Amino acid sequence: MPNESSPKQELLELARQLRRRVELSHESDFLAAPRARHAAEPAAAEACDPFGALAAKVAACRQCPLGSTRLNAVFGVGSPQARVMFIGEGPGFEEDHRGEPFVGKSGQLLDRILESIGLSRRTVYIANVVKCHPMKDPSDPEARANDRPPTPEEMDACRPYLDEQIGLIGPRVIVTLGAVALRALMGPGESITRSRGQWREYQPSGGGASVKLLPTFHPAALLRDPSLKRDVWTDMKNLKKELESAS
Numbered sequence: 001m002p003n004e005s006s007p008k009q010e011l012l013e014l015a016r017q018l019r020r021r022v023e024l025s026h027e028s029d030f031l032a033a034p035r036a037r038h039a040a041e042p043a044a045a046e047a048c049d050p051f052g053a054l055a056a057k058v059a060a061c062r063q064c065p066l067g068s069t070r071l072n073a074v075f076g077v078g079s080p081q082a083r084v085m086f087i088g089e090g091p092g093f094e095e096d097h098r099g100e101p102f103v104g105k106s107g108q109l110l111d112r113i114l115e116s117i118g119l120s121r122r123t124v125y126i127a128n129v130v131k132c133h134p135m136k137d138p139s140d141p142e143a144r145a146n147d148r149p150p151t152p153e154e155m156d157a158c159r160p161y162l163d164e165q166i167g168l169i170g171p172r173v174i175v176t177l178g179a180v181a182l183r184a185l186m187g188p189g190e191s192i193t194r195s196r197g198q199w200r201e202y203q204p205s206g207g208g209a210s211v212k213l214l215p216t217f218h219p220a221a222l223l224r225d226p227s228l229k230r231d232v233w234t235d236m237k238n239l240k241k242e243l244e245s246a247s
């Protein structure tokens with residue numbers, strides 16, 4: 001007698017094969033597809049929003065000791081298409097608490113300086129050489145008068161982020177605010193009192209075209225010594241002229 005299967009047995013065999021196919025397809029999805037997706041997603045996100053990707057890197061950074069004591073990484077504020085970029089030394093108490101650069105008394109004065117030549121923190125870009133708050137006593141981020149300038153090691157560690165910001169924004173002019181930012185960009189031998197108001201050429205570390213750089217005083221210096229306001233006003237008029245000549 002030939003070994004003929006019954007319709008019921010055939011149905012059972014078909015169901016078994018179907019189940020095996022579904023299992024195999026789940027296996028291949030599990031093994032292959034997610035790996036491809038996970039590799040592609042961050043690269044795609046970075047390509048779509050390189051500025052956001054850089055900000056996310058800074059938010060997660062622990063490259064130097066400041067990363068372990070900060071309350072917030074302070075990436076920067078303004079337009080990624082800005083024609084002028086203002087660069088200070090690092091976040092202070094207020095900036096650390098709010099995650100935005102230049103928001104204390106110095107920041108309010110900077111806002112007024114910008115307004116005086118028709119700019120605002122939405123049309124320029126404002127950043128610092130280091131993105132985390134340098135503190136005299138890092139164990140107490142709630143203490144006032146705890147700010148200090150960043151060390152050369154901290155500035156070196158953070159420098160690639162600033163270079164990348166400058167590269168992505170491509171400003172026509174960089175204005176350094178104070179001695180620390182001037183020295184960070186133009187070299188440790190620079191003097192703010194000698195260089196203030198003198199147009200310089202900044203050569204980005206990653207290569208590319210040089211950028212006009214104008215050193216001026218930090219707004220905090222104007223709060224300590226209001227007689228410096230006259231010099232900064234002269235610098236801002238020169239900045240305005242430069243931006244108008246370029247438009």
Ligand code: SF4
Nearest residue numbers: 061063064067132158
């Ligand atoms: S200061 Fe710069 S390098 Fe140091 S932890 Fe913060 S983001 Fe990273």
